[in-house]
Amino acid sequence: MKAVKNNKISLIGVPLQYGADRTGVDMGPSAIRSSHVQTRLEALGYHIRDLGDIHVNRTIEACAAGEKLKHLKEIKNVNSQLCQVVADEMDKGQFPLVLGGDHSIAIGTIKGVLQHVNKLGVIWFDAHTDVNTDETTFTGNIHGMSLAVALGYGHHELTSIGGAEKTIRPENVAIIGARSIDPGERKFLKEKGIRVFTMHDIDRNGMKQVMEEALEIVTNGTDGVHLSLDLDGMDPGEAPGVGTPVSGGMSYRESHLAMEMLYERDCLVSAEFVEVNPMMDQHNKTAKIAVELIGSVFGERIL
Ligand SMILES: NC(=[NH2+])NCCC[C@H](N)C(=O)O
C-alpha cells in the first residue's frame, strides 16, 4: 500500500474539555487510543511515536468557568503547550496527529503548524463553523471560536498564541458539512469570503464534487493542508459520541470518501480528530469511527 510522503507520525493527545459545555470529551484521546489507532497506522507502514497527553490542569480553581470566555486561562495554557509540541515535532520531520479533546485545541495545532508552513490550507470538517468571537458568542464556549482565532480574529489571549502574525487566510479554508451556524458566524463567513460546503451542497452535488472543489481551494497557492475533523460533522446516528450533535450530518461513506480523496491528493501536513465524547457514546462507536477515518485519510482502501 502506498504511504504518504511523510511516514513518521507523532500522536499527541489533548484531554481538554474546557472549550465545551458538556463533560466527557477529555476522555476522547484514551478512547481513540484504545480503539487501536497505533496498530492500524502501523499496518499501513507508518512509524508511530506516541507522545502521550498534553497536561491539563484539573484543580477545582481551573475547573471554574470564570469570565465570559469560559476557562480562557486554562485553554490558553493548554493551547500554548500544544502549539510548541506540534512545532517541535514538525522540526523533527514528524507528521502531527492530534487527538482531542474539544475543538478549541485547533488553535494550538494550527498555530504550531504555522511555525513551519507559511501558507496553510485548512479543511474544516464540522456541523458547525466555529467562527464565533468574544463579541458574537452566545455560549462563551471557546470550541465555537477556534477557526476564527486561527484566522486572526477574537480574544487577544488566544490570537497571540504562537504569534499574532501567524494566521491562516480565509481564501485557503474550506468548511465541509456545516448545518448549524450562528447569526454572528453567518456575517463573519460572508465578510471574509470563507467557502462553506453545507449539507445542502453535499445533498445536491454529492461529496465527490464537494471534495474536488474543496481540495482546489485548500491546495491552490498553499504549502500544505491541515485537516481539522470534528466528529459531530458526521450524522449523530453514525457518531453519537459528541457533545453538540446536530441531525442531518454526513454519512459513513460520505465521510470516508472525503478522507480517501484527501489521501489521494497527498497534501496533508497535519491532522486532528476532535470532539469524541465517550460519555455520550454507544459502545465506543464514535472513537472507532474516528480510527476508521484516520485509516482512510492515511491510505487504507477497501480493495
Ligand atoms: N466545535 C464545536 N462542537 N462547536 C460547537 C459550537 C456551537 C455554537 N456555535 C457555539 O459557539 O457555542
Ligand SMILES: [Mn+2]
Ligand atoms: Mn462541531
Ligand SMILES: [Mn+2]
Ligand atoms: Mn467544531
